[in-house]
Amino acid sequence: MNELATLPTTRDENWRYADPTWLASADLAELNDWREITVPAGETVCEILSVEPGAERLRVNVGQGGRFELFAINAAGPYARAEAVVTLKEGAHFEFGGVTIGGGKNRQEFVTRTVHSAPGASSNQVVRSVQWGQAVGNFLGRIEVVKDAQKTDAAQNFRAILLEKGASANAKPELEIFADDVKCAHGAAIGALDDTAGFYMASRGLPPEVARKLLIHAFVADAFEAIQDEDLRGEMLAKALNVLDEEAV
Amino acid sequence: MLKIENLHAEVDGKQILNGLSLEVGAGEVHAIMGPNGAGKSTLAYVLGGRPGYEITQGTVEFLGQDMLELEPHERAAAGLFLGFQYPVEIPGVSNVQFLREALNAQRKARGEEPFSGGEFLKVAKEKAGLLKLDMEMLKRPVNVGFSGGEKKRAEMVQMGILDPRLAVLDETDSGLDIDALRVVGEGINTIMRAPDKAVLLITHYQRLLDVVQPDFVHVLARGRIVKSGGPELAHQLEEEGYEAVAA
Ligand SMILES: Nc1ncnc2c1ncn2[C@@H]1O[C@H](COP(=O)(O)OP(=O)(O)OP(=O)(O)O)[C@@H](O)[C@H]1O
Ligand SMILES: [Mg+2]
Numbered sequence: 001m002n003e004l005a006t007l008p009t010t011r012d013e014n015w016r017y018a019d020p021t022w023l024a025s026a027d028l029a030e031l032n033d034w035r036e037i038t039v040p041a042g043e044t045v046c047e048i049l050s051v052e053p054g055a056e057r058l059r060v061n062v063g064q065g066g067r068f069e070l071f072a073i074n075a076a077g078p079y080a081r082a083e084a085v086v087t088l089k090e091g092a093h094f095e096f097g098g099v100t101i102g103g104g105k106n107r108q109e110f111v112t113r114t115v116h117s118a119p120g121a122s123s124n125q126v127v128r129s130v131q132w133g134q135a136v137g138n139f140l141g142r143i144e145v146v147k148d149a150q151k152t153d154a155a156q157n158f159r160a161i162l163l164e165k166g167a168s169a170n171a172k173p174e175l176e177i178f179a180d181d182v183k184c185a186h187g188a189a190i191g192a193l194d195d196t197a198g199f200y201m202a203s204r205g206l207p208p209e210v211a212r213k214l215l216i217h218a219f220v221a222d223a224f225e226a227i228q229d230e231d232l233r234g235e236m237l238a239k240a241l242n243v244l245d246e247e248a249v
Numbered sequence: 250m251l252k253i254e255n256l257h258a259e260v261d262g263k264q265i266l267n268g269l270s271l272e273v274g275a276g277e278v279h280a281i282m283g284p285n286g287a288g289k290s291t292l293a294y295v296l297g298g299r300p301g302y303e304i305t306q307g308t309v310e311f312l313g314q315d316m317l318e319l320e321p322h323e324r325a326a327a328g329l330f331l332g333f334q335y336p337v338e339i340p341g342v343s344n345v346q347f348l349r350e351a352l353n354a355q356r357k358a359r360g361e362e363p364f365s366g367g368e369f370l371k372v373a374k375e376k377a378g379l380l381k382l383d384m385e386m387l388k389r390p391v392n393v394g395f396s397g398g399e400k401k402r403a404e405m406v407q408m409g410i411l412d413p414r415l416a417v418l419d420e421t422d423s424g425l426d427i428d429a430l431r432v433v434g435e436g437i438n439t440i441m442r443a444p445d446k447a448v449l450l451i452t453h454y455q456r457l458l459d460v461v462q463p464d465f466v467h468v469l470a471r472g473r474i475v476k477s478g479g480p481e482l483a484h485q486l487e488e489e490g491y492e493a494v495a496a
Contacts, residue, residue, distance in 0.1 A: 195300070197337050197338075199299050199300065199321060200336075200339070202298075202321035202322045203321055203322075203324075203325055203331045204325055204348070204411065205325035205326050205351045205352070205354045205355035205358070205411065206322055206347075206351050207320075207354060208322070210350060210354060214342050214346070214347070214350065215339070215342070217341075217342075218339070218340060218342045218390075219341065222341070
């Protein structure tokens with residue numbers, strides 16, 4: 001399952017927003033080298049990821065009533081992809097919060113495939129992208145609900161803020177549902193920073209760079225809201241915003 | 250304190266302010282009334298420096314400085330406060346965080362020491378109390394989920410905390426119930442009635458002016474001040490309408 005016989009191309013759905021140049025010279029063996037994670041029944045595993053250049057692929061099996069949490073910052077380039085295939089047993093939960101943030105020509109993406117393989121499992125995925133320059137932020141989220149996986153609850157939300165004209169973002173939610181008692185919510189929105197809010201904040205004395213940081217802070221925070229540990233949540237936010245301080249124009 | 254001379258401004262290529270002149274001295278409260286679409290909010294935005302409002306002619310002097318040279322946040326630090334007709338919602342940013350950052354940014358620009366968290370909260374509590382706004386509201390994101398009246402009250406709490414020299418208040422009374430109108434009016438008096446402060450009050454109704462009694466009343470129509478007078482002018486307008494009084 002999931003083994004590639006040949007290098008994928010951007011004609012493959014799963015790789016459609018990938019960097020073709022990177023793909024052409026990728027190492028097939030590395031692409032097939034999935035990192036396996038098993039979450040035993042009733043337990044919780046939390047994975048924190050700083051995405052490195054290239055492709056990182058996770059295969060996760062979550063046992064009955066287990067919980068897998070993945071929180072990731074993707075600030076790398078020129079091409080950086082984090083991919084997770086998560087299979088949920090009865091009553092299991094998958095929580096994902098991802099942030100892509102960067103400029104230049106960076107192409108940063110998250111790709112998830114969530115398999116609700118038994119009744120009563122749930123998943124919640126929140127991805128926020130902040131891009132400038134000619135950077136691209138992507139989220140491809142595929143949700144599969146097998147026959148008989150009743151009472152599935154799957155939610156996905158993607159929002160992108162483009163700070164400059166040349167930046168872009170792509171969202172591709174995909175649903176494959178074979179059960180009928182299923183709740184699937186997904187939303188995607190791509191836009192610029194709110195000018196009206198910017199002026200309102202300036203009228204109270206906030207310099208533009210401070211106002212912008214506050215707005216982006218609030219925006220990115222959505223992705224890490226589910227992190228229980230307050231210190232960790234703060235660290236993740238600070239790390240993401242740091243990229244903005246260091247690189248954004 | 251504020252001296253506007255022959256101000257012309259346009260938005261999206263449409264001329265809206267048409268040679269507006271107005272002088273506001275320290276310690277004074279001026280009311281501006283005028284028909285819908287006359288340019289009252291435009292005047293407020295132009296004073297605040299909102300992007301997209303282009304000044305084609307005229308000058309604005311504020312506390313001896315050329316105000317048009319300043320960026321919006323610099324105008325705030327210089328002592329200008331703009332009360333919005335439609336206060337803006339900022340999801341994910343709490344009032345407390347927003348106002349503390351704003352106050353400290355202003356203080357920094359003026360070369361003053363920043364307020365600590367404790368000092369700030371003390372001021373915030375006092376001003377929220379003055380406007381009878383629950384402190385819990387200030388922990389929520391800026392204006393998000395606030396009712397129309399709550400937004401206006403929150404604007405006045407912001408004004409109290411930021412303690413400006415000149416407040417330009419754009420229909421702060423609209424959307425307020427009768428009791429709230431009194432609370433807000435008295436709040437404006439407490440915060441802004443001082444010898445070194447001034448208020449430009451944009452309103453459609455006499456009710457607010459019963460509480461915040463203006464020293465001068467102006468009629469703004471077709472982008473300029475067409476008539477000025479004392480408090481009695483507001484009464485005359487209320488009875489006879491703009492057409493008759495300022496045609
Ligand atoms: N972006 C814009 N493009 C074109 N016209 C505009 C724009 N913004 C405002 N106007 C016009 O400018 C005029 C003045 O608007 P303004 O909001 O200043 O009026 P006002 O006096 O505050 O009215 P009200 O009493 O209804 O609040 C109106 O005719 C309005 O339609
Ligand atoms: Mg108006």
